[in-house]
Amino acid sequence: MSTTGKQLFTTLESNSRLTVxxxxxxxxxxxxxxxxxxxxxxxINPSDLAILTGAADLENAEYSPxxxxxxxxxPFNTGSKARHGLKLPAGNEGAGTVVATGEGEMAxxxxxxxxxxxxxNAYSQYCIAEAAMCLPLGDYTVEDGASGFVxxxxxxxxxxxxxxxxxxxxxxxxxxxxxxxxxxxxCNEDGIGLVNIVRKEEQVELLQKLGATxxxxxxxxxxxxxLRSAIDDTGAFYGFDPxxxxxxxxTVFKAMEQVAVGKMSEFSRYGSNQQKRMFIYGRLDVSxxxxxxxxxxxxxxxxxxxxxxxxxxxxETMGRMRKRVLDNLTTxxxxxxxxxVSLEEMLTKDAVTDYRAMKTxxxxxxxxxx
Amino acid sequence: MSTTGKQLFTTLESNSRLTVxxxxxxxxxxxxxxxxxxxxxxxINPSDLAILTGAADLENAEYSPxxxxxxxxxPFNTGSKARHGLKLPAGNEGAGTVVATGEGEMAxxxxxxxxxxxxxNAYSQYCIAEAAMCLPLGDYTVEDGASGFVxxxxxxxxxxxxxxxxxxxxxxxxxxxxxxxxxxxxCNEDGIGLVNIVRKEEQVELLQKLGATxxxxxxxxxxxxxLRSAIDDTGAFYGFDPxxxxxxxxTVFKAMEQVAVGKMSEFSRYGSNQQKRMFIYGRLDVSxxxxxxxxxxxxxxxxxxxxxxxxxxxxETMGRMRKRVLDNLTTxxxxxxxxxVSLEEMLTKDAVTDYRAMKTxxxxxxxxxx
Numbered sequence: 240m241s242t243t244g245k246q247l248f249t250t251l252e253s254n255s256r257l258t259v260x261x262x263x264x265x266x267x268x269x270x271x272x273x274x275x276x277x278x279x280x281x282x283i284n285p286s287d288l289a290i291l292t293g294a295a296d297l298e299n300a301e302y303s304p305x306x307x308x309x310x311x312x313x314p315f316n317t318g319s320k321a322r323h324g325l326k327l328p329a330g331n332e333g334a335g336t337v338v339a340t341g342e343g344e345m346a347x348x349x350x351x352x353x354x355x356x357x358x359x360n361a362y363s364q365y366c367i368a369e370a371a372m373c374l375p376l377g378d379y380t381v382e383d384g385a386s387g388f389v390x391x392x393x394x395x396x397x398x399x400x401x402x403x404x405x406x407x408x409x410x411x412x413x414x415x416x417x418x419x420x421x422x423x424x425x426c427n428e429d430g431i432g433l434v435n436i437v438r439k440e441e442q443v444e445l446l447q448k449l450g451a452t453x454x455x456x457x458x459x460x461x462x463x464x465x466l467r468s469a470i471d472d473t474g475a476f477y478g479f480d481p482x483x484x485x486x487x488x489x490t491v492f493k494a495m496e497q498v499a500v501g502k503m504s505e506f507s508r509y510g511s512n513q514q515k516r517m518f519i520y521g522r523l524d525v526s527x528x529x530x531x532x533x534x535x536x537x538x539x540x541x542x543x544x545x546x547x548x549x550x551x552x553x554x555e556t557m558g559r560m561r562k563r564v565l566d567n568l569t570t571x572x573x574x575x576x577x578x579x580v581s582l583e584e585m586l587t588k589d590a591v592t593d594y595r596a597m598k599t600x601x602x603x604x605x606x607x608x609x
Numbered sequence: 610m611s612t613t614g615k616q617l618f619t620t621l622e623s624n625s626r627l628t629v630x631x632x633x634x635x636x637x638x639x640x641x642x643x644x645x646x647x648x649x650x651x652x653i654n655p656s657d658l659a660i661l662t663g664a665a666d667l668e669n670a671e672y673s674p675x676x677x678x679x680x681x682x683x684p685f686n687t688g689s690k691a692r693h694g695l696k697l698p699a700g701n702e703g704a705g706t707v708v709a710t711g712e713g714e715m716a717x718x719x720x721x722x723x724x725x726x727x728x729x730n731a732y733s734q735y736c737i738a739e740a741a742m743c744l745p746l747g748d749y750t751v752e753d754g755a756s757g758f759v760x761x762x763x764x765x766x767x768x769x770x771x772x773x774x775x776x777x778x779x780x781x782x783x784x785x786x787x788x789x790x791x792x793x794x795x796c797n798e799d800g801i802g803l804v805n806i807v808r809k810e811e812q813v814e815l816l817q818k819l820g821a822t823x824x825x826x827x828x829x830x831x832x833x834x835x836l837r838s839a840i841d842d843t844g845a846f847y848g849f850d851p852x853x854x855x856x857x858x859x860t861v862f863k864a865m866e867q868v869a870v871g872k873m874s875e876f877s878r879y880g881s882n883q884q885k886r887m888f889i890y891g892r893l894d895v896s897x898x899x900x901x902x903x904x905x906x907x908x909x910x911x912x913x914x915x916x917x918x919x920x921x922x923x924x925e926t927m928g929r930m931r932k933r934v935l936d937n938l939t940t941x942x943x944x945x946x947x948x949x950v951s952l953e954e955m956l957t958k959d960a961v962t963d964y965r966a967m968k969t970x971x972x973x974x975x976x977x978x979x
Contacts, residue, residue, distance in 0.1 A: 290878045318903050322876050483902060506692050508660045509914055522902050530898040532853060533688050536889070536914040542906030544879055 242266045242275065242339070244364030245582055245607065246328065249291055253323040255316040257295045260306035261582050264363075272343035272370040276354060280385035281333030281361035282574065283585070283594050283603040285481065285521055291329045292595045293319065294525060297588070305583045307591065315525070330361030330605070334376060334384035338365075345370040352376070355384035362582060364607045374561055379568055385604060386417075386574035389545065391564040393520065394421040394572075396548050397479050398431055399556065404516070408432030410470065410478030412487050413523070414454060415442035415599045417574055423449045424571045432473030436466070436491075442599065457490075466494045471501075476513055479543065481521030486529050488517045488540060496534035510535015518543035523597060577601040581609035612636045612645065612709070614734030615952055615977065616698060619661055623693040625686040627665045630676035631952050634733075642713030642740040646724060650755035651703030651731035652944065653955070653964050653973040655851065655891055661699045662965045663689065664895060667958070675953045677961065685895070700731030700975070704746060704754035708735075715740040722746070725754035732952060734977045744931055749938055755974060756787075756944035759915065761934040763890065764791040764942075766918050767849050768801055769926065774886070778802030780840065780848030782857050783893070784824060785812035785969045787944055793819045794941045802843030806836070806861075812969065827860075836864045841871075847886045849913065854894030858887045858910060859901055866904035880905015888913035893967060947971040951979035 244266065249259045269275045283291070293315055300309035311319065334355040340346035354373040358366035376384040401409050409426065411419055414435025426433040427450045435446050435454045443454045453469040455462060470476070476495050480487050492515050499513030515534060520543040530540070549557050564572050577600070580590055585605050594603045614636065619629045639645045653661070663685055670679035681689065704725040710716035724743040728736035746754040771779050779796065781789055784805025796803040797820045805816050805824045816824045823839040825832060840846070846865050850857050862885055869883030885904065890913040900910070919927050934942050947970070950960055955975050964973045 321870055322878075325876050327876070327878075489897075500691055506695050506697065508692070508697075509916075512917065519906070525902050527859075527902070528900040530900070532892050532895050532897070536912030537917065539909060539911040541909040544906040546879075547882065547907065 241268070242365055246360060246363035247330070247582055247585075248326045249329050250324070250326045251293075251311055251316070251319055251322050253320075255311045255313075257293070257309045257311050258306070259291065259586060261586070266365045267367065269339055269341040269346065269367055271341045272346045273341045273367050274337045274346050274349050274354070274370050274373060275339040276335040276356055276358070276366045276368050276373075277338045278333050278335040278361055278363055278366050278607050279381040280335070281330045281605045281607070282386040282576070283605060284331060284386070284389050285523060285597050286389060287329055287331055288595060288597065289522065290322075290327060292591060297591050297595060300588070300591075302586070302588050305586060307586050307588070328360030328363065330363065331359060332357045332386065332388045333361035333366070333605075334381040334387065335366070336381075337373075340370070343370065349373055349375060353379070353381055353384065355387035357388050362585070362605055362607065374565060377565075382576075382604065383568050386602075387564055387568055387572065390418045390421055390574065391572040392549070392560060393545050394418050394425055395560045395563065396545055397422060398425050398429060399552060399560065400518075400543075400548065401431065401477055403552075404477065406477040408434070408473040408475035408477065410434040410436070410475040410491060412436045412478065412480040412482060412491065413599075414446055414451070415439075416481070417600070417602060418481075420446070420449060421572055423451045427451075428571065432475055434466070434469040434473055434475045434478070463490075463494060466490075467498050470495055471498045477516045479518050479520055481519075482524045483519045483522040484524030484526035484528055486531075487524070488519065488528060489530050491517060492530070492534045492538055507535075510537060513537055514539070517541075520544065574602065575600065576604040579604045579606050579609065581605075582607050584609075611638065612735055616730060616733035616735075617700070617952055617955075618696045619699050620694070620696045621663075621681055621686070621689055621692055623690075625681045625683075627663070627679045627681050628676070629661065629956060631956070636735045637737065639709055639716065639737055640711040642716045643711045643737050644707045644716050644719050644724070644740050644743060645709040646705040646726055646728070646736045646738050646743075647708045648703050648705040648731055648733055648736050648977050649751040650705070651700045651975045651977070652756040652759075652946070653975060654701060654756070654759050655893060655967050656759060657699055657701055658965060658967065659892065660692075660697060662961060667961050667965060670958070670961075672956070672958050675956060677956050677958070698730030698733065700733065701729060702727045702756065702758045703731035703736070703975075704751040704757065705736070706751075707743075710740070713740065719743055719745060723749070723751055723754065725757035727758050732955070732975055732977065744935060747935075752946075752974065753938050756972075757934055757938055757942065760788045760791055760944065761942040762919070762930060763915050764788050764795055765930045765933065766915055767792060768795050768799060769922060769930065770888075770913075770918065771801065771847055773922075774847065776847040778804070778843040778845035778847065780804040780806070780845040780861060782806045782848065782850040782852060782861065784816055784821070785809075786851070787970070787972060788851075790816070790819060791942055793821045797821075798941065802845055804836070804839040804843055804845045804848070833860075833864060836860075837868050840865055841868045846883055849888045849890055851889075851891030852894045853889045853892040854896035854898060856899050856901075857894070858889065859899055861887060862900070862904045862908055877905075880907060883907055884909070887911075890914065944972065945970065946974040949974045949976050949979065951975075952977050954979075
């Protein structure tokens with residue numbers, strides 16, 4: 240038996256031409272503890288966009304049915320040298336039905352079930368996935384489960400990481416995102432302090448409705464004072480940032496240090512002893528990260544990725560996290576979609592331009608059988 | 610009994626006027642385990658300059674005997690708000706003779722001895738120091754001991770920190786500095802790999818004479834290739850940088866990632882899994898730190914300071930480190946001085962301009978009784 244179907248590929252050539260296109264492919268039979276999933280719904284997350292569109296010039300791209308060809312500007316083309324000439328799949332996660340399995344017991348137990356999975360090629364009619372990474376959805380729909388991994392596990396991962404580091408408060412620089420809303424609910428449930436930074440007044444209200452107590456609007460007058468006050472109230476000297484470029488982290492470190500210095504009785508040329516810790520987990524802004532010399536030496540900044548984190552905590556913790564996600568998939572960890580598109584529709588100018596903008600609350604769902 | 614003598618103070622006003630001047634002061638009697646040290650020699654380290662001169666306009670300052678008044682440009686004046694109006698002492702470390710002690714046993718045992726110490730006001734004829742932080746110099750001269758703390762313990766601290774983190778190679782971005790030379794000797798003695806970055810060909814030779822095997826010259830053709838090759842040879846994905854501003858750390862992270870990616874069999878949009886770790890331990894460049902989005906998410910950058918590090922390792926490790934410094938004070942940990950100046954001489958235009966330039970191998974020694 241062999242299965243054929245449509246799958247999306249993204250290819251960047253060294254001459255800076257990016258081709259994103261649907262192709263007919265033949266899928267291998269699952270072996271061992273692999274399963275073959277008929278993929279029914281897959282979200283477009285910010286983490287998918289890096290490889291799907293990157294910084295490509297979408298305005299002047301050539302669009303044809305099931306395909307577009309765009310130019311990748313510098314320095315992004317040269318910066319992507321490692322992928323030049325490679326035809327890459329895309330789509331971190333999705334949900335569908337297991338239609339074939341390998342001979343492994345774990346795989347066979349999933350036959351016929353609806354599962355959420357993280358195959359890395361979810362913009363496809365079929366995917367091979369590892370049974371151990373599949374989450375059986377029970378009575379949930381594929382749409383409930385499609386975004387059941389990346390955002391829920393990342394938001395839970397922040398809280399796990401904070402607890403491991405002895406913290407009981409977190410700062411998040413893009414509070415109103417889908418992930419930020421989940422983080423707000425998790426922190427409420429777990430009694431973890433949370434400082435949410437947002438960019439608009441309506442996002443303040445949105446988060447307050449979810450029970451957030453410390454939401455500061457970076458567009459409002461007195462933002463810096465409010466940020467300091469929120470850090471002081473919660474003790475959040477530990478935070479996560481999906482922006483990466485510019486001064487997003489710098490602004491936070493400055494505010495944290497000012498709060499700490501305000502509690503010191505003596506001046507120190509080296510700044511406060513308060514350890515300040517930030518993690519960059521995304522690159523919504525691909526410009527360089529700017530760190531000014533204004534918060535002493537008591538700070539640490541790291542990149543943060545979900546899979547290395549999950550590897551570091553081990554299977555037991557990961558199992559506990561996944562159970563929590565499954566138990567609360569349509570409440571704490573619910574995702575909402577602006578639009579549902581087929582594989583072909585996701586490659587139209589309107590769609591690409593819209594989801595690349597990554598506006599808060601405007602997530603797309605790809606339905607490969609639509 | 611009360612002791613009087615000359616001491617240097619540095620005062621920055623909110624109107625951006627920096628006054629550095631010698632004053633006559635009365636020193637308190639030592640109590641408990643304090644000792645009063647007649648300070649005979651104190652080095653001017655880069656770490657002293659932040660508070661001593663900072664970014665002040667030394668060219669247009671007013672100089673008079675034992676005093677200068679300079680303007681502090683923006684953004685440095687506003688950035689130093691925490692010290693506005695405070696009259697601060699300066700001089701992290703030095704050596705001299707204990708001339709009075711508190712009633713504590715530890716203090717009394719030091720009476721009459723030559724000691725190295727870290728009083729924080731070493732540009733002074735007398736200092737109060739904690740007996741526990743004094744290093745009795747035995748047969749060494751005060752000049753041998755004057756720089757016996759900051760650079761030796763920092764260089765040893767890097768190696769201790771690397772070993773604690775399971776590393777057996779270090780990268781250092783200013784290899785030819787006094788500290789860099791010590792680090793070269795320590796790494797040779799301990800069998801730790803070391804990548805030294807220097808800026809001049811003669812510094813390559815200097816370090817090679819000390820036994821360095823991997824010295825790369827950032828001014829030379831093929832610098833980046835040589836840096837990658839040195840990282841690959843040594844496995845140094847862990848380093849220390851005293852520059853801070855600009856792209857010093859960025860250049861290193863890029864090279865580390867390129868080495869790691871070169872060993873990968875498959876492309877990953879998230880970069881390599883190789884953890885890359887850098888520490889900024891100084892600010893020779895006070896411009897912002899620039900981190901480009903070109904080495905994935907597997908990196909961590911921290912500030913690093915000696916005293917918090919020593920606190921974190923505890924008294925036993927610190928005692929072992931200090932013994933090693935004392936046993937090798939004129940060999941592994943030797944410092945050399947370009948000039949010896951009195952308190953008054955250190956405030957002349959020629960002297961201030963010269964030591965603020967922080968040229969490699971041109972350290973000044975202040976002799977408060979000269």
